[in-house]
Amino acid sequence: EPEVTQTPSHQVTQMGQEVILRCVPISNHLYFYWYRQILGQKVEFLVSFYNNEISEKSEIFDDQFSVERPDGSNFTLKIRSTKLEDSAMYFCASIQTSSVADTQYFGPGTRLTVL
Amino acid sequence: RKEVEQDPGPFNVPEGATVAFNCTYSNSASQSFFWYRQDCRKEPKLLMSVYSSGNEDGRFTAQLNRASQYISLLIRDSKLSDSATYLCVVNPGGSFGNEKLTFGTGTRLTIIP
Numbered sequence: 758e759p760e761v762t763q764t765p766s767h768q769v770t771q772m773g774q775e776v777i778l779r780c781v782p783i784s785n786h787l788y789f790y791w792y793r794q795i796l797g798q799k800v801e802f803l804v805s806f807y808n809n810e811i812s813e814k815s816e817i818f819d820d821q822f823s824v825e826r827p828d829g830s831n832f833t834l835k836i837r838s839t840k841l842e843d844s845a846m847y848f849c850a851s852i853q854t855s856s857v858a859d860t861q862y863f864g865p866g867t868r869l870t871v872l
Numbered sequence: 873r874k875e876v877e878q879d880p881g882p883f884n885v886p887e888g889a890t891v892a893f894n895c896t897y898s899n900s901a902s903q904s905f906f907w908y909r910q911d912c913r914k915e916p917k918l919l920m921s922v923y924s925s926g927n928e929d930g931r932f933t934a935q936l937n938r939a940s941q942y943i944s945l946l947i948r949d950s951k952l953s954d955s956a957t958y959l960c961v962v963n964p965g966g967s968f969g970n971e972k973l974t975f976g977t978g979t980r981l982t983i984i985p
Contacts, residue, residue: 790972800916800959802972813972848915850973860906861973863915 759783761864763849769870770839778834778867780849789832790850790861791824793817800848806832839871873898878960878976886984889950893979895943895960903965905936907945910957910978919945919958947981955983 762781770776782789791803804814806824823835832851836843849864878895885891897905905922920927922934922943933946943960960976 792973799977800910800973800975802974805972815972846913860918860921863917865915868913 761849761851761862763847763864763867765867766865767868767870769872772841772871773838776836776839776869778836778847778849778869780832780834780864781830782832782849782851783853783862784830786851786853786862788812788852788854789824789826790852791834792848792850792863793845794848794866795842795845803834803847836869839869841871844869844871874976875899875974876960876962876976878979880977880979882980882982884982884984885950887950887952890946890948891950891981892947893945893958893960893981895945895976897941897943897960897962897974899962899964899974900938900941901965902941902962904963905943906961906963906973907932907934907943908959908961908975910959912957916959916961916975950981950983952983952985955981957981 764779789806792800793803794800802815804818804824805812821837825833846866846868848866850861852859852861876897907919908916909919910916920929920934922936924936926935931948935944957978957980959978962974
């Protein structure tokens with residue numbers, strides 16, 4: 758069964774450093790998402806991406822965040838200058854169609870630890 | 873009012889018991905509804921979609937009441953492998969029809985042997 762993959766599984770960084778989290782969505786999917794989950798809290802939407810542009814972003818997704826689809830397979834989340842409060846699990850998700858009934862498939866996540 | 877509200881639990885129930893989870897959502901225009909399961913430090917995985925007519929998948933039954941903005945999940949004959957956090961998830965819809973999922977905080981379930 759096709760799956761969403763994410764690398765690295767765990768990233769440790771110093772406050773103020775830039776990090777890039779990578780995702781490979783399912784190959785025939787067209788819509789891509791990033792979510793995050795701070796330890797002990799709920800999963801929160803960050804950004805959605807379609808046709809090479811952001812279609813919606815949350816209040817969390819400020820100027821420190823950016824997303825890119827640099828080639829036909831990868832989807833990246835960049836945090837320009839990490840803060841302690843960016844420590845969380847970051848999940849990538851993808852979906853094939855725009856139907857609200859369709860299922861979002863989640864990758865295994867990247868655990869980001871900011872020291 | 874929270875967008876999606878769930879009892880956080882924990883629910884500790886003996887193996888074989890029936891357990892019910894409830895969830896309410898605030899946006900009456902929400903388009904679709906799901907139950908996801910999340911194991912410790914893992915990604916959310918779809919358990920089932922929820923329809924107004926109610927739907928069943930083996931030991932799992934989900935129900936949606938749009939008038940009350942209420943979603944439920946029933947697990948019958950619970951098994952040790954059902955231990956997980958159950959996430960109530962709502963898609964509010966958007967201009968593209970599928971912009972984001974809104975998650976509840978989850979209800980933690982532990983099945984006791």
